[in-house]
Amino acid sequence: MMMDPYNMTLILLVALATFAMRAVGAVVMARVKLAPVSAAAFEAMPVAVLTAVVAPAALTQGLPEAIAGATAVFVGLRAPMAVVIVVAMATVVAMRHVMG
Amino acid sequence: MTTAKQEFLDGFRLVLPILVAPVSFSFITGATSVQKGLSALEATLMSAGVFAGGGQLLALEVWHEPQAWLLVMLAAVSINVRFALQAASVQRKINHFSKFQRWLTIATLTDPAWGMSEVRHLTRQVSFWFISGITVPIYLIWVLGTLAGALLGNLVDDPARLGLDFAFVGIFIALALPFWKKSGALPVAVASGGTAILAKLAGFSALYVFIGAMAGVAVAGLMAARRARQEQA
Numbered sequence: 378m379m380m381d382p383y384n385m386t387l388i389l390l391v392a393l394a395t396f397a398m399r400a401v402g403a404v405v406m407a408r409v410k411l412a413p414v415s416a417a418a419f420e421a422m423p424v425a426v427l428t429a430v431v432a433p434a435a436l437t438q439g440l441p442e443a444i445a446g447a448t449a450v451f452v453g454l455r456a457p458m459a460v461v462i463v464v465a466m467a468t469v470v471a472m473r474h475v476m477g
Numbered sequence: 478m479t480t481a482k483q484e485f486l487d488g489f490r491l492v493l494p495i496l497v498a499p500v501s502f503s504f505i506t507g508a509t510s511v512q513k514g515l516s517a518l519e520a521t522l523m524s525a526g527v528f529a530g531g532g533q534l535l536a537l538e539v540w541h542e543p544q545a546w547l548l549v550m551l552a553a554v555s556i557n558v559r560f561a562l563q564a565a566s567v568q569r570k571i572n573h574f575s576k577f578q579r580w581l582t583i584a585t586l587t588d589p590a591w592g593m594s595e596v597r598h599l600t601r602q603v604s605f606w607f608i609s610g611i612t613v614p615i616y617l618i619w620v621l622g623t624l625a626g627a628l629l630g631n632l633v634d635d636p637a638r639l640g641l642d643f644a645f646v647g648i649f650i651a652l653a654l655p656f657w658k659k660s661g662a663l664p665v666a667v668a669s670g671g672t673a674i675l676a677k678l679a680g681f682s683a684l685y686v687f688i689g690a691m692a693g694v695a696v697a698g699l700m701a702a703r704r705a706r707q708e709q710a
Contacts, residue, residue, distance in 0.1 A: 379516045387549050388519060391536045392526040394553035395560070396584060402564030403583040417701030418694045423559045424662050425669040425693025427653035429686045430535060430556075432670030433677040434646045445643055449650045458651035459501040465647025466640030473637075 441472030481606040488610020491593050498651075499618045502530045505644045507626025512636050513537045517627035524623035528585055528616065531652055532556040534645055535686065542683040555690055563591035570598045571605075578605040585612050664700065669693025 411419065435446025445468035453461040503524065510520035527533050532553040539548040564583050571579055590611045594603045636642050656662055673689025681688060
């Protein structure tokens, strides 16, 4: 067990940035009403960020990863997160094995 | 039975069926943390202090990039900006809490606590103990699951052989699916996903998520502006 200054600094920054998001919402955004265009931009952030994480990770690494990503999406339409994680891991291992 | 106890159990019963998600998610987060060079203690402290899995995983992706201090904050902000919207909405429903209870609720806000409070508010006042019944089990699982994942992750010498490197993608697909199903999400998703892929291929190794997300948000803003113009016409 150890604590490294580099790691601890970054952990602190991530914690502060995350708390700031929650606090800004409670203190500022609960009091102001956003214009429709800004509100739509804010509402779109989760899907925009999540897709920007998923698409490159699934589609730029190779065919095994692309197949595993597509399989995970298909399974995820019905199954909970734990199943999606296991299916994504199992499919990518199997496809990497098959395709060498 | 006291009201507080009843309220806590109400929250706990609602969250119980979905607790398998934080179990698996925290485990992967712990394992990923040690693969990125954190000690098990650091990984556990990170989960205890941040308490937001998507932001933690995305931050870990850029942990060793140049200017990591800026990139990890960008990662945390871009994934967790949804908490600002959720906190704004929850804040209006918990004005009757004590100041301490209110800040504790806001500081530990999660997607389930937000969603279930919104639904509860439709029929009755949301209490601190109701939200605690949701948040306490998630928090305990989150911190202990990270520790377990970190300790076991230390034993894995080749994470790719177990597909551990791809568990991250599975998690984000599961997080994204409810949003993809909403109407109007497709143009935003195509813009952000397509732009992120191009930015990654162009060599923006750490910034491609941010660049892609901005493109998606811009498309959402343009769509809203067009709707507003059409309503005026």
